Amino acid sequence: PTASTHAFVVEPHPTPVPANERTGLIANPGFGRVFTDHMVTIRYNEVAGWHDAKITPRAAFQMDSASAVLHYAQEIFEGLKAYRLPDGGAALFRPSANAARFRASAERMAMVPLPDELFVESVRAIVRQEADWIPDIDGGALYLRPFMIASEVFLGVKPSSEYLYAVIASSVGAYFKGGAPAVTLWVSQDYTRAAPGGTGAAKCGGNYASSLIAQAEATRQGCDQVLFLDAVERRLIEELGGMNIFFVFDDGSIATPPLTGTILPGITRDSLLTLARDMGLSVREEPYAIDQCRADAESGRLLEAFACGTAAVVTPIGTMKMRDGAFQIGGGGPGQTTQRLRQALIDIQRGHAPDPYGWLERV
């Protein structure tokens, strides 16, 4: 079946959050704590295919204790934002790219892929339903969290034959507290995130579960985020727990690690590569070793570094800390090229600049 055969049955919340209360909640939402009234759910089984597409009050799932996801973690998710446009409308940023990545994640985790059109239709449906929850604050957006779990009730180790897909929505502000002018990274030398042949390129919950101990170590070290190195040589820079990474050099070029299967193919990463090329910057996707990074920072060849992702947008990296000491990048604060790329991206996302790439999808 195609998307057009899936009308979303709407069961409105009987007691939605009153408007004045909502205004208070979304005035300073933080990240991922304020949820809207409704959610999307769609179910899959082998007989009916994808069916039962609904918008209902957001509520607890009733789940059998033998549901496959609870035992073997067959779970994937996405993250994308809806923005308020200057004319009062709302738009999604590159939802088809999230749909394609969700499909790739499903394939890697031996799950039944949700058709791309249905993914896009589901996020459009929740944004239409919950547009009043988009915060009108600097950096505010409605963060959409599509996810899929294995819902078959059995304990054998095999791909589930039943799935539950859902989309919840959260009013968000900046991911880092205080809008963090520049963040500090802890270079994880004990823990790695993903090995060749593993699930690093998939957005599955397990990748995040395994990153938490390294993130906790980063926090103990007084750092904001963890930076992972490759699992084979323990030398090449890969990505952060939930963001990709870029470097800006003194010759005006920029670089980011290549998509070798062990890092998440970020949509922000891809968008920034396009923006940078069209600004005339020289752009490289190439491996970069942590020792070289440190040497380049100390010699002044490396001027700036930044993290990027849907949640973090573009966040400057000021300092990196590792076992044998910390080093600063450039002036330790936001760099010029970082700010320029960040502004170019935000201006398109929020409808303040023309969108020559057709990235915005009005809802």
Ligand code: PLP
């Ligand atoms: N890397 C990881 C591990 C992530 O979780 C994310 C966030 O989604 C990203 C990178 C950035 O991806 P995107 O720009 O598509 O949000």
Ligand code: COI
């Ligand atoms: C996102 O940017 O959407 C992510 O999944 C990252 C997470 C840190 C919230």
